[in-house]
Structure formats: structure tokens, C-alpha cells
Amino acid sequence: TASAESPVGTFSLVVVSNRLPVDHEDGPEAPDGTATDVWRTSPGGLVTALEPLMRSSGGAWVGWPGVADRSFEPFTNDGINIVPVRLSAEELEEYYEGFSNDTLWPLYHDVIAAPAFHRETWEAYVTVNKRFAAAAAASAALGATVWVHDYQLQLVPRMLREARPDLVIGFFNHIPFPPYGIYAQLPWRKQILHGLLGADVIGFQRLADAGNFSRAVRRLYGYPTRGVVIDVPTSEGQGRSGATRRVIAKHFPISIDAVAYEEMARRPEIQARARQIREDLGNPKTLMLGVDRLDYTKGIGHRIKAFGELLADKRLNVEDVTLVQVASPSRERVETYKALRDEIELAVGRLNGDFSTISHTAISYHHHGYPREEMVALYLAADVMLVTALRDGMNLVAKEYVAVRFDGDGVLVLSEFAGAADELKQAILINPHDIEGTKDAIERAVVMPKRERTRRMRALRKKVFDNDVAAWSASFLRTLTGGAAVQAGIPQS
Numbered sequence: 001t002a003s004a005e006s007p008v009g010t011f012s013l014v015v016v017s018n019r020l021p022v023d024h025e026d027g028p029e030a031p032d033g034t035a036t037d038v039w040r041t042s043p044g045g046l047v048t049a050l051e052p053l054m055r056s057s058g059g060a061w062v063g064w065p066g067v068a069d070r071s072f073e074p075f076t077n078d079g080i081n082i083v084p085v086r087l088s089a090e091e092l093e094e095y096y097e098g099f100s101n102d103t104l105w106p107l108y109h110d111v112i113a114a115p116a117f118h119r120e121t122w123e124a125y126v127t128v129n130k131r132f133a134a135a136a137a138a139s140a141a142l143g144a145t146v147w148v149h150d151y152q153l154q155l156v157p158r159m160l161r162e163a164r165p166d167l168v169i170g171f172f173n174h175i176p177f178p179p180y181g182i183y184a185q186l187p188w189r190k191q192i193l194h195g196l197l198g199a200d201v202i203g204f205q206r207l208a209d210a211g212n213f214s215r216a217v218r219r220l221y222g223y224p225t226r227g228v229v230i231d232v233p234t235s236e237g238q239g240r241s242g243a244t245r246r247v248i249a250k251h252f253p254i255s256i257d258a259v260a261y262e263e264m265a266r267r268p269e270i271q272a273r274a275r276q277i278r279e280d281l282g283n284p285k286t287l288m289l290g291v292d293r294l295d296y297t298k299g300i301g302h303r304i305k306a307f308g309e310l311l312a313d314k315r316l317n318v319e320d321v322t323l324v325q326v327a328s329p330s331r332e333r334v335e336t337y338k339a340l341r342d343e344i345e346l347a348v349g350r351l352n353g354d355f356s357t358i359s360h361t362a363i364s365y366h367h368h369g370y371p372r373e374e375m376v377a378l379y380l381a382a383d384v385m386l387v388t389a390l391r392d393g394m395n396l397v398a399k400e401y402v403a404v405r406f407d408g409d410g411v412l413v414l415s416e417f418a419g420a421a422d423e424l425k426q427a428i429l430i431n432p433h434d435i436e437g438t439k440d441a442i443e444r445a446v447v448m449p450k451r452e453r454t455r456r457m458r459a460l461r462k463k464v465f466d467n468d469v470a471a472w473s474a475s476f477l478r479t480l481t482g483g484a485a486v487q488a489g490i491p492q493s
């Protein structure tokens with residue numbers, strides 16, 4: 001039953017994520033002088049992954065509309081029911097830029113950058129998580145399924161369970177979950193685990209992430225774990241050898257709508273655009289591509305270093321090879337990201353200064369986000385795709401590249417530290433910290449014979465099409481609703 005004080009909503013599926021699939025922008029002034037609203041697709045893999053499910057399910061999507069201090073009534077955008085959550089400028093600074101992206105993000109990505117630990121930003125994280133939990137509770141019908149997403153909202157599952165024990169609650173972590181030795185640094189490590197354990201199913205990208213989580217639960221709470229099952233004492237059972245709830249912690253590697261990407265790639269105007277891109281770049285023999293949010297986890301600097309050395313060593317020639325690097329703006333108010341931008345742009349400028357000629361630019365660098373159509377044209381145009389992340393939950397760019405290459409051509413160079421490497425084994429796998437190894441891999445990709453390219457791409461495509469995003473969400477939701485039914489004593493067919 002729902003507790004008496006919490007309102008009950010109408011949606012039988014509610015998705016909760018920090019960012020909505022659309023960000024608000026002020027549109028042009030209407031003739032009567034009032035401001036108009038423009039909604040643009042927001043960045044990141046989470047949105048790409050969840051959009052198809054939300055369009056087909058008629059559920060509600062609870063999240064932040066991308067701007068501070070603005071309230072918006074729920075609305076429908078492109079077939080998706082949107083429930084905006086208001087955040088103040090101060091909350092954004094402390095909860096989003098601070099605790100989420102200056103503490104949890106670097107901590108969960110192997111401390112590539114140093115995480116900051118501040119008590120005030122933790123307080124803001126708790127406050128904002130409460131607001132998201134309340135908004136989700138107010139949208140969810142009795143007995144509804146609520147699916148909470150990502151590291152910004154790890155306290156929401158517990159808060160929801162306390163407010164609405166009638167709900168079936170899932171959580172999916174889109175980023176890595178760190179090994180215990182790193183996780184243990186977090187001053188609020190027990191509170192975060194307690195928050196997550198409010199869910200019935202906790203999903204991770206990789207087997208190793210789920211293992212790290214279960215290990216942290218054993219070390220910090222001593223709860224018994226058997227495979228993917230964790231027995232969590234209910235509040236009544238606390239301290240006694242009494243009642244427990246079954247929580248499942250398991251990996252569900254996320255994916256993309258592969259068919260939609262291929263369909264886009266088959267459009268004549270997108271193929272024409274791909275040809276145009278190559279032509280505009282002076283028709284290089286080999287076009288290499290990097291596509292990332294401008295984030296220190298992505299190994300953009302390592303990639304540029306390897307490319308620069310290949311040019312310096314004359315193993316590659318600027319007349320033959322161009323690297324297009326799309327670095328979409330991200331978290332620009334966080335200091336580490338500001339510093340990274342300076343570092344990358346300095347490296348790009350130096351490399352171009354050293355190696356570009358009047359007719360051939362070594363790196364064509366773009367600090368922009370582009371519409372999906374343009375990304376697909378770039379993927380089609382690229383002979384070699386470079387994914388050199390130092391740590392990445394999944395990396396959907398790798399899967400998008402594969403889905404687009406219906407021509408069976410193109411070579412994917414993929415970091416073993418991206419979740420995608422667990423599945424995409426026929427890529428050229430690299431350790432991006434090993435610059436020599438990365439250079440060898442890039443050179444190998446450039447000279448790879450057509451037969452080998454085709455053989456590898458065929459195998460990669462099978463993986464991506466067999467395990468698309470519909471299979472991902474169906475598998476998670478099946479585990480979630482099946483698990484809840486077991487909990488409630490409902491027999492499974």
C-alpha cells in the first residue's frame with residue numbers, strides 16, 4: 001500500500017533521470033512579447049538509450065530540464081510524457097556540478113581526476129534526491145514500476161521505497177562501479193549503498209561493476225550475497241535474524257536502437273553528406289574519427305598524442321590521413337573540465353601547427369554537439385573510429401559506428417576500459433595508456449586489408465543488432481517485474 005501522506009499518480013511506468021531527454025532553451029519572442037520555449041535533444045548515451053522505450057511505453061519521464069530556476073508544467077514532447085523537476089542555481093552548483101560531477105564521477109571512473117569530498121555538496125545531493133523521489137512518487141500509479149537512472153540519483157530507490165512500498169523499483173547505473181579500494185574513499189559510502197539497496201534490481205554495465213558493488217555491500221554491511229542475489233534485511237528484520245528482501249545486482253549491458261541508426265545511414269541524403277564531408281576534407285585516403293563529450297575519461301589527449309607521434313615518426317602522412325575530432329561541450333562550469341578543454345585545445349593547436357599543410361589539416365577539431373543525422377554521416381565517412389576511453393561505463397559511440405556501417409566496412413579501435421569491449425571483441429582492442437600499443441593499433445587499422453575489415457565488422461554488427469536497446473530494457477524490466485512477483489509470492493510461469 002502507498003503511505004497515506006504521499007499522492008499517487010497515474011503512470012504505470014516512470015523513468016527518473018537527472019537530465020530529461022530534452023533541454024530547455026529560450027525561443028524567439030512571440031508577437032505578444034511573451035517568451036517561447038524551445039526543447040532540444042539533450043546530450044549523452046542515457047537519453048539515446050531510453051528514448052525508444054519511453055516512446056513505446058506511454059510512461060512518464062521525470063528529470064531536470066537543463067536550466068536553473070525554471071518551473072515547467074508536465075508536457076508531451078515527441079510522444080514522451082515529460083515531468084520537469086525544478087533545480088535552483090545553487091543546487092545545480094552543489095548537487096550536479098559538485099557532488100555528482102566533481103565527487104562521484106571521478107571516483108567512479110578510477111580517480112582519473114581527483115574527487116572532491118565536501119559536506120555541503122553531499123547535503124545538496126540528499127535534498128535534490130528527495131525532490132526527484134517525491135516527483136516520481138507523485139507520478140507513479142499504485143503498484144507502478146519506477147526505473148531510476150544513474151549516479152546522480154543513487155538515494156532515490158530507498159527514498160521511494162519508504163514513501164511508496166507499493167512500487168516496484170529498479171535502478172540502473174550507466175557509469176562504472178569502482179573497485180572497493182577506490183569506493184571506500186567516499187565518506188558517504190554506506191549511505192549510498194543503503195540508498196541503492198532500496199531497489200529490487202540494481203543494474204550495471206559490466207559483470208565487473210556488479211561484482212564491485214556486491215563486494216562493497218559485503219564489506220560495508222556484511223549482507224550475504226549468492227551470485228546476483230543479495231539478502232537485505234527489511235527494516236523490521238534489522239538486527240534480528242529475521243525478514244529479508246531479495247535484491248538482484250546484475251549486469252545488463254546497455255545498447256542503442258541499431259535498426260534506427262542503420263535506417264538513417266541508408267538515407268540517400270545522409271550518404272551524400274558523408275561523401276561531401278570527405279570531399280570538404282580534401283578526400284584523404286584515410287579519415288579517422290573521434291566522437292566524445294569533452295571529458296577526461298575519454299582519453300582524447302592520449303589519442304592525440306598517439307596520432308601526433310605517428311605523424312612525427314612518418315608512419316602516417318598528413319597528406320593521407322585526417323583525424324576529425326568532435327568534442328561536444330560538457331559540464332563547462334566544473335574546473336576539471338575547464339582545464340581539460342585548455343589542455344586538449346593546446347594539444348590540437350600544437351599538433352596542427354607542427355604537421356598541417358595549407359591543403360591538409362591534421363586534426364579537424366569541433367567543439368560542438370551535432371544532430372544525430374550529422375553524426376551518422378560522419379560515422380559513414382570514417383574509415384577508422386577511435387574510442388580510446390580511459391574508463392567508460394559502456395560507450396555507445398562504438399555501437400553507433402558499428403550499427404551505421406551497413407556497408408560492412410570501417411575499423412573500430414576500442415579501449416578495453418570501455419564497457420563495450422566486453423561485447424565488441426572483434427574490434428582492435430587497446431590499452432590507451434600504452435601509447436606504443438595504441439600507435440600500432442591505429443597503424444594496423446589504417447592498413448587493414450578489406451577482407452579482414454569486412455570479417456570483423458560483420459561479427460561486430462551481429463553483436464550490436466542481436467543485443468539492441470529494446471533487448472536491454474526488456475531484459476532489465478523482465479528481471480525487475482519477475483523479481484517483484486517472486487518477492488510478493490506470485491508464482492512464475
Ligand code: F6P
Nearest residue numbers: 019043044045046150174175331
Ligand atoms: O551516462 C552518463 C551521463 O552522465 C548521463 O547520466 C548523462 O545524462 C550524460 O552522461 C551526459 O552528462 P550530463 O547530463 O552531465 O551533461
